[in-house]
Amino acid sequence: MRHRLATYLTWGTATLVILLSLLFAWIARTG
Amino acid sequence: MRSRRLQWQEWLPWILAYVLVVSAPVFIMLVGPRPEGRPFLRDFSVAMAFCAMSIIGLQFVLTARIPSLKRPFGSDVVYYFHHRISVVAVSLVLLHVVVLAIQNTETWRLLAFWSAPTRARFAVASLVCLLALVLVSVFRKHLRMEYIAWRITHGLLAIGAAVFAMTHMQLVGIYLALPWKRVLWAAYSALWIGALAYARVVRPILMKLHPYEIETISSERGNAWTVRLSPIGHSGARFAPGQFAWITVARSPFADLEHPFSYSSSATHPEAPSFTIKASGNFTNGIPGLAVGTRVYVDGPFGAFSLDRRPGAAEFVFIAGGVGITPIMSMLRTMRDRCDRRPCTLVYAARSLEEMTFREELEGLQQDLDLQLHLVPAVAEAQWPGLRGRIDAGMLQTLAPEACQGGECEIYICGPPPMMDAMEDALVGMGVPRSCIHTERFNLA
Numbered sequence: 001m002r003h004r005l006a007t008y009l010t011w012g013t014a015t016l017v018i019l020l021s022l023l024f025a026w027i028a029r030t031g
Numbered sequence: 032m033r034s035r036r037l038q039w040q041e042w043l044p045w046i047l048a049y050v051l052v053v054s055a056p057v058f059i060m061l062v063g064p065r066p067e068g069r070p071f072l073r074d075f076s077v078a079m080a081f082c083a084m085s086i087i088g089l090q091f092v093l094t095a096r097i098p099s100l101k102r103p104f105g106s107d108v109v110y111y112f113h114h115r116i117s118v119v120a121v122s123l124v125l126l127h128v129v130v131l132a133i134q135n136t137e138t139w140r141l142l143a144f145w146s147a148p149t150r151a152r153f154a155v156a157s158l159v160c161l162l163a164l165v166l167v168s169v170f171r172k173h174l175r176m177e178y179i180a181w182r183i184t185h186g187l188l189a190i191g192a193a194v195f196a197m198t199h200m201q202l203v204g205i206y207l208a209l210p211w212k213r214v215l216w217a218a219y220s221a222l223w224i225g226a227l228a229y230a231r232v233v234r235p236i237l238m239k240l241h242p243y244e245i246e247t248i249s250s251e252r253g254n255a256w257t258v259r260l261s262p263i264g265h266s267g268a269r270f271a272p273g274q275f276a277w278i279t280v281a282r283s284p285f286a287d288l289e290h291p292f293s294y295s296s297s298a299t300h301p302e303a304p305s306f307t308i309k310a311s312g313n314f315t316n317g318i319p320g321l322a323v324g325t326r327v328y329v330d331g332p333f334g335a336f337s338l339d340r341r342p343g344a345a346e347f348v349f350i351a352g353g354v355g356i357t358p359i360m361s362m363l364r365t366m367r368d369r370c371d372r373r374p375c376t377l378v379y380a381a382r383s384l385e386e387m388t389f390r391e392e393l394e395g396l397q398q399d400l401d402l403q404l405h406l407v408p409a410v411a412e413a414q415w416p417g418l419r420g421r422i423d424a425g426m427l428q429t430l431a432p433e434a435c436q437g438g439e440c441e442i443y444i445c446g447p448p449p450m451m452d453a454m455e456d457a458l459v460g461m462g463v464p465r466s467c468i469h470t471e472r473f474n475l476a
Contacts, residue, residue, distance in 0.1 A: 004465075005104070006112035009046060013053055013086070014119045020057045021078035028065055028074040 041103035056081035072134035083123035088223040095230040105335035150202035157195035164188040238284035238328040253386040259305040267301035271339040272365035273358040276331025284328040293357040297364035309354035336471035345439035347375040352446020376403040424457035
C-alpha cells in the first residue's frame, strides 16, 4: 500500500515508453 | 502541512528527472538524419530497446545509496521500484526481440549464439544475463542462495547485462551513426558506471576513513543483542531517530558483506550509536560471539522512517511488533533526550511479556515522556490485566483512538510484514489518511 507511488511510477514509465516508441515509429515512417 | 509540502517538493524533481532520462533516447533518435524505408515494427522495437537500456542503466543509480535520492521516498520504496521497473525493462527487451521476429522471422536465427554475428551474440549474452538476474532474484529462497552470494551474483549479472547490451547497440549502430550520439551514449554509460563506482568504491572508502569498534554487546529480551559502537578518530555520523544503516563487521568495507539494521540509540548521541539485533540467521546468531574492539564499518544513515520527517506533528502513535521496536526505541529515547513532551502512544506486540525487548526501559520512559504504553503479548498468564493476542482494528481503536481519527497524529508501524500490512489496512479502513501512516520494510532482497 505504501508503495503506491512506486507502483504508479512503474506503470506510468511502462506506458510512456510504449507510447513514445509507437510515436517514434510513426514519425519515422511518415517523416 | 508544511512538512508534507516540503516532501512533495523533494520527490517530484527526482521523478521528473527519471522519466526524462528514460524517455530521452526516443528524442535523441528523432534528432538528425534517420534511415529511410524501415518498417514501422522495426522502429517501434528499436525505440523500446533504447528505453529499456536507459531503464537498465538507471538501476545502478537507484541502488547506489545516494542519500538525497533515498531521503524523500525511503529506502524500501526505492528498492521496491527497482524490483518492479526491472520487470518492465526485461519485458521491453523481450518485446524488442518478439516484435523484431514478427517483422522478420529471420530474427529468430540471430538467437543461435554460435552462428550469429558478433552484434547479435552480445544481445543474446545480455538477454541471458537479464533472465538469469530475474530467476535468481525471484527464486533466491527456493535456490537456497545465501543473501551475500545472491548480492554478488546479482551485481555481476547486472553489469554483464548492461555492458553486453550497450556493446550490442554500438555494434548495430543504427540511430547511433552520428559521432555526437555515440558520445552522448558513452556519457550516459559513464553516468551509470559513475553510480556503480560511487556505491562500490567511493562509499567503502568513506567507510574505511570513518571506522567504528564494538564497545559493548549486551543481551536483551527476545533473543536480541544490543551492539554499542564507538567511532575511531571521528565523532560519528549524525542520524535521525528511526533510520537504519548497513553494517559490516570484521571485514573490509569493500567486501560487500553488509547487513541492514536500525539504530536503537538516541539520535542526540551520534558518538555512541547502538544497534539492537535479533538473533535469527547465520550472521545475527554470531553477534554474541563478537569480541569487544572488533572493527565495524557503518554505511548510513538511510531511511525515511523518522519522526523528524514530521516536525509539525502534534502527537505520535507507534505500533511495534517483536524486534520492530528497535527504530521506535530510537525515536522514544531521542524524544526523552530532547525533552519532547508531545503526547505519544506505543502499542507493542510480542509473543510474550518475557520476549518484549526493552520492556523495563519502556516502562521507565513513561516518567520522562507523555507516553501511553500498551504491551500486548500474544500469550500471557491468566492474571495479565492488559489485552493479549494479535493486534487488530478493534484493539487499535481501544488502545489508540487518536490514531484512528487521523488529523495531526502521525503513526509509525514497524514489525513483521504481515502485521504491518494488517495495521495499514485497518487504519486506512478507518479513514486515516495514508500520508499519516509511516512504515519501512527490510526484506530488500
